[in-house]
Amino acid sequence: MDLKKSPTKKIVLAGGVFDIIHPGHIHTLNAAKALADVLVVAIATDKTAQKMKKRPPLHNQELRRELVSCLSMVDKAIVGHEDDIFETVKAIKPDIIVLGYDQVHQEQFISDGCKRINLDVEIVRLQSPVPHLSSSEIEKKYGKDIHGL
DSSP: OOOOOBTTBOEEEEEEOOSSOOHHHHHHHHHHHHTOSEEEEEEOOHHHHHHHHTSOOSSOHHHHHHHHHTSTTOSEEEEOOSSOHHHHHHHHOOSEEEEOTTOOOOHHHHHHHHHHTTOOOEEEEOOOSOTTOSHHHHHHHHHHHHHOO
């Protein structure tokens, strides 16, 4: 897919692990797509997912990318950069970066990083109408069954 910027094409970048796709993800990605002409989703690498979740992901990064790419609101799913999220941002050059309600990234950190790479990007923190539907909650309830924990 050609992601070249044009005055009429708004590119939105979202990111996450997306190990267990659940309704919270769907709400978040639909809200992100409502801001976009093109929604690009960056999937965390396996190493990053392990760091973030304190466990190995159930599915490898390529399978998670493939799962997310099948969602109707997603125009393109990619595996993010291993060590520097701003390499991914530099490659996509989004107009807007959306953060989920539960993502640890701080808006100022993202904004400052984008300025360092000379990109003027709007940062939007999305809210979830279903905050109780999260991977963490699913893991608390079903973790032993899912992960053998």
